[in-house]
Amino acid sequence: MADKNEPIPVARPTLGEEEAAAARRAILSGWVVQGPEVAAFEKEFAALIGAPGAVACSSGTAALHLALLALDLKPNDEVITVSSSFIATANAVRYVGATPVFVDVELETGNMDANLIEAAITPRTRAILTVHQLGLPCDLGRILAIAQRHKLPLVEDAACAIGSEIRLAGGDWEPIGRPRGLLATFSFHPRKVITTGDGGMVTGGDPEIMARLARLRTHAMSLSTAERHGSAKVRFEQYLEVGYNYRLSDIQGAVGREQLKRLPGLVAARRRLAARYRETLAGNPHLTLPREPDFARSNWQSFWIILQDDAPLSQVELMQTLLARGIQTRRGVMCAHREPAYRDLPLRRPLPVSEIIEDRSVILPLYPELTEGDQDRVIATLTEILR
Ligand SMILES: *Cc1c(COP(=O)(O)O)cnc(C)c1O
Numbered sequence: 001m002a003d004k005n006e007p008i009p010v011a012r013p014t015l016g017e018e019e020a021a022a023a024r025r026a027i028l029s030g031w032v033v034q035g036p037e038v039a040a041f042e043k044e045f046a047a048l049i050g051a052p053g054a055v056a057c058s059s060g061t062a063a064l065h066l067a068l069l070a071l072d073l074k075p076n077d078e079v080i081t082v083s084s085s086f087i088a089t090a091n092a093v094r095y096v097g098a099t100p101v102f103v104d105v106e107l108e109t110g111n112m113d114a115n116l117i118e119a120a121i122t123p124r125t126r127a128i129l130t131v132h133q134l135g136l137p138c139d140l141g142r143i144l145a146i147a148q149r150h151k152l153p154l155v156e157d158a159a160c161a162i163g164s165e166i167r168l169a170g171g172d173w174e175p176i177g178r179p180r181g182l183l184a185t186f187s188f189h190p191r192k193v194i195t196t197g198d199g200g201m202v203t204g205g206d207p208e209i210m211a212r213l214a215r216l217r218t219h220a221m222s223l224s225t226a227e228r229h230g231s232a233k234v235r236f237e238q239y240l241e242v243g244y245n246y247r248l249s250d251i252q253g254a255v256g257r258e259q260l261k262r263l264p265g266l267v268a269a270r271r272r273l274a275a276r277y278r279e280t281l282a283g284n285p286h287l288t289l290p291r292e293p294d295f296a297r298s299n300w301q302s303f304w305i306i307l308q309d310d311a312p313l314s315q316v317e318l319m320q321t322l323l324a325r326g327i328q329t330r331r332g333v334m335c336a337h338r339e340p341a342y343r344d345l346p347l348r349r350p351l352p353v354s355e356i357i358e359d360r361s362v363i364l365p366l367y368p369e370l371t372e373g374d375q376d377r378v379i380a381t382l383t384e385i386l387r
Contacts (some may be wrong), residue, residue, distance in 0.1 A: 010329055012368050023254055039226075040257060041256045042201070042254040044260055053204055060185060061187075078125045079128070080127070081101070082105055082111075083335045083336045084358070085336065093129065093329050110290070121148055128152050131224055136290060137293075140168065157184070160192055160193070164297060167295045173297065182204060184203045187200050195255075202240065216244060221239060221240075222238040222278040228364065267300075277364060281305065281325065306360050306362075315361070322381060
């Protein structure tokens, strides 16, 4: 029996002996930064999701920055995106000197509302940055059609969405991140479905862009370390543009390869637990639950609830009460536009749904090793509190 007082965390990475052995292998190999393990991780990642190319980097935020660098944006250029996301989404637009223009999201998916995009397009709009929020695929079919109609490149922030799937125009289920637009980005932070500690990946189909991103992550050097290392002739590198140190270590790359092997099992466990939350909470009159559109299959990186107007407790009261009973939760998706760092960015239009999600959503414990007993404790406690 699970201990009644044992705290239940909101999330927990699945890491074991395989990852420890892989890290050891990399450490003892004598090559610890962006070497053969990272190259193999990129190849295996691309093969798994059917992407033509993949470039690994140091975080999901670095992946977003690299993807936006590929767009060669200028000051005053605008990127249509969502405020309702982790702050890194909007920040990446600002890293490249462009202006994020926020559109609202749908309540039940938390994703960009495709109906609102065209009204936000101006002569300065240069791209669309959409998010597959908390692993749930956004309406990529419609968003991509709008992007194409307006000749705007589309970048997918798939930070949470490794293992999620989408079905476009009634076709087959396909992994998120192939990508469908120009580029897609992933995160391997421990809160995501697979982890390398910190880490990220950009996937894309244009070989020139991918080669440029691979250079940009390591100071835009004309020759890679591996090329210089393997050369029989002395060669000097050049620095082709202002680049960054966004390298992933080979220790992390080795761990990532083991995590990829686990992915199908991790996603299956998350889907099973999410279905149990859905079935047991569906009848609760105070809750709005996330909805998977018929074109989307989430990896359930998170399962969240939204408290309705008439709920007997506020978001913070609910979270505090659960915490007192040993159950950790997190606020659902934040709004960038309400943060001090965004005070100077005038909001073009109100974002009521984004604000409801920030104010009333709560992420429940969900990770592959969550036992049904512990999940039942979460469900029973939540149901009792909401009575
Ligand atoms: C986690 C996350 C990021 C940032 O990823 P890091 O690896 O933490 O830098 C970006 N966008 C979204 C939507 C995320 O959930």
